[in-house]
Amino acid sequence: xxxxxxxxxxxxxxxxxxxxxxxxxxxxxxxxxxxxxxxxxxxxxxxxxxxxxxxxxxxxxxxxxxxxxxxxxxxxxxxxxxxxxxxxxxxxxxxxxxxxxxxxxxxxxxxxxxxxxxxxxxxxxxxxxxxxxxxxxxxxxxxxxxxxxxxxxxxxxxxxxxxxxxxxxxxxxxxxxxxxxxxxxxxx
Ligand SMILES: [Zn+2]
Ligand SMILES: [Zn+2]
Numbered sequence: 001x002x003x004x005x006x007x008x009x010x011x012x013x014x015x016x017x018x019x020x021x022x023x024x025x026x027x028x029x030x031x032x033x034x035x036x037x038x039x040x041x042x043x044x045x046x047x048x049x050x051x052x053x054x055x056x057x058x059x060x061x062x063x064x065x066x067x068x069x070x071x072x073x074x075x076x077x078x079x080x081x082x083x084x085x086x087x088x089x090x091x092x093x094x095x096x097x098x099x100x101x102x103x104x105x106x107x108x109x110x111x112x113x114x115x116x117x118x119x120x121x122x123x124x125x126x127x128x129x130x131x132x133x134x135x136x137x138x139x140x141x142x143x144x145x146x147x148x149x150x151x152x153x154x155x156x157x158x159x160x161x162x163x164x165x166x167x168x169x170x171x172x173x174x175x176x177x178x179x180x181x182x183x184x185x186x187x188x
Contacts, residue, residue, distance in 0.1 A: 004121050010034065010128040012065075014120060017058040019098070024057040033071060034128060037135055042075030042084060042143040044135065052127075054092070062097040062120055069131055078142045079151035080159045086143075090134040094118050096125040 004011045009031035017023045030051050033044040044050065054067030073086040096118045118130070150160035155168045 004124045004126050006124055008126075008128075010126065010131065012054075012056065012125050012127060013123060014056055014058075014063045014096075014125060015123040017056060017063060019058055021058050021060050024055060027054040027056060027067075028052065029054075034132075037071075037132060038073065038075070038088075039136060039139050041078055042073055042086070042139050044071040044088065045074050048072055050131070059095070062095055063125060064093075064095050065125065065127070065130070066091075066093045068092065069134065071135075073139075075143050077145035077149055079144060079149045080161060081152070082145040082149075082159065082161075084143055084145055088135055088138050090131075090138045092127075092130055092134055094130045096120045 006013060012027065014025075017025060028051075030049045032047045033050050035046045037044040037046070037050075048071060050069055050071040052067060052069050054065060057064045057066075068089060068091055070087065070089045073084070073088050075084045075086075076082065077084055098120055118125070146161070150164075152158065153160055153166055153168075158166055160166055
């Protein structure tokens, strides 16, 4: 396991809580978004501000983090490819367990703690995995510019929402097109 960089924007220092259960600290900060925060079609642009409003509270097993994260989103509608500008607001909650707590639990074969457990390293916690999971869960699976986006015209690719009465001359039915070809061949 690589150790955490205390200068990384999403790594928080909990040392001043002093491992005294009940001691707590409010943290408000704005950090640049890491790359690929979101899903392919909708995400927080890399480097865009992510506003964090957090509370760190020492409990018996570790440090409990609660709070919110807010950031702007940019993406495109999966039906008509129109740019989407939106905002994401997520609740965060995670218990970061002291490393020695984990060892103790392992001795007692405590199945509450497994590889998924977030841990403190040298009193530092890494917010990034939590933030990533929360943002991805909050995003729509298929972002749309509006709920009933009609998408693009299959004939010419025009955005139908811009032109609801959009119409083309009736295309030649492919079955008749085949016949027409046949008649022409016979005439040659
Ligand atoms: Zn759309
Ligand atoms: Zn068209």
